[in-house]
Amino acid sequence: MRLPKVEDIEARIPRPEHFDESRRGLPTTSRVGRALGIAFGICFLTGMWSHFQYTDPAWLPIGPDPAWLYRWSQGLHIISGTAAVPLVLVKLWSVYPHLFARPPGKEDKRALVLEALSRLSIGVLVASSLFMLASGTLNISGWYPWDFSFRRTHEAVAWIAIGSLVLHIGVKLPLIRDGLDASIDDSDNHNDGDDDGDTDDSAGHTSRRALLAATGAASGLAVLLTAGQTVPFLRQVSVFGVRDGEGPQDLPINRTARGAGAVAGATSPDFTLTIMSGEQSVTLTLDDLRALPQTTHTLPIACVEGWSRSAEWTGVPVRDLIAMVGADPKSTVQFRSTQTRGAFGSSELPSQFTEDSRTLLALRLNGEVLSIDHGFPCRLIAPNRPGVLQTKWVNKMEVVT
């Protein structure tokens, strides 16, 4: 018995031509790729929009109107990402045989370098794309099995994914055009000639047409069965949705009072709200707050995880509260929470939200006193803001500018 040589092992590794190509090939890859490119494009743009809504860049002053904007953009982000899961899997399946293509011979150095670069860029594209979908899916279900900051990393890798995708489109453009121009029924394996428009040939080979239909159906079904947390009329249909839209006072929650370490501070009989502006300050008890003129508005809570739900909020307009310390309605206000654990214990409300009369320090939700998990005794609610910036258990408001 002799030890196997490199050539023996190589001979056992399949070659691209060993794979069944009857359903793969350019017509399949280009069509699934086009759908995937659209889904990734929407996902990238809505994702970047979400980062803008968080960071409020000076060059893009996002305002309170329309109140439903973040609800829609973030819902679309999660929906396009979910739709992309079946698409990316079928896309990768369709090109998997290329993984086994043998590198060009050593004598052609230029071809070898190009091949290495091409493989590297595709490796980056595949790794970053799968990472985006996996990390996003895990994040919306509240599972974080990693040691990096989700928000920062999901944003940075999004640039890597979209960059390598655009590069990939540039490299493959002639092939993509050929693939989209070619008939979906074009196949080397189709030799029976009884083209009756059926979805497979007499030997029982499934056509590309059936495969593409299945891929589209899978993509649509994945959305339908999860999107109910965003799209109200799908609530009963979305049996795999992370949220069913239920919760205390008919509204789901992201972080519980216990999880945020906010119970003691929020339920203390000595609770007070302090409002500050420069040298001036005023301290209000809960009874003082309840005695102020209240207004009611219907506004959605829309979270980065893609769920959203409208509710009826009653409380004191923030502009009225800061007027008590002589501040202009057009002021930036810092909100601090009694919470002792976790991120987003404070938020900064840009002036365009502060001056909007719908921006409330809410005391009541859907006709009842706020439950502890919704931010009792009082919380911020403003139109068109990401959910985590709607600070709960507020005990300090400071006018910044």
Add this chain to the structure above:
Amino acid sequence: MSTVSFGGISPTRLALGAVGVGGLLWGVWSLLDDGTEALVSLAIWLAGAIIVHDAILAPLTIGLTLVAAKFVPPPARMPTVVAFVIWATCSLAFIAVLSGQAGKTGNETILGRPYALTWIAFTLLIAAAAAVASVVRARR
């Protein structure tokens, strides 16, 4: 030739390439401030994504295809492929809620549905639909 080209590559493709490389580098650059622990964790995830797909999921699919090609009679092939594509890709899309690992935060407003049971029903429904379609095709 009237078309402008650079070494045989059209300006459109060059522009796409430049924009793509620019976005890619921006992403890499914005990661550089992160600590070693975060970067190692990210590297494990990126490499893990390729390994899980290329070395586990894809070969498994190829293997199942070969088995199916041998044992599934012709009228049942199309329904089997369609059912498998839908079942497998959707199951992966739902993997977080199916894992039983997610959302352990003491928050009762998330993950409140019987996902495992639903998934079994989902699987049976798809299998039943494929079986019915196969029988109908066989009779035709």
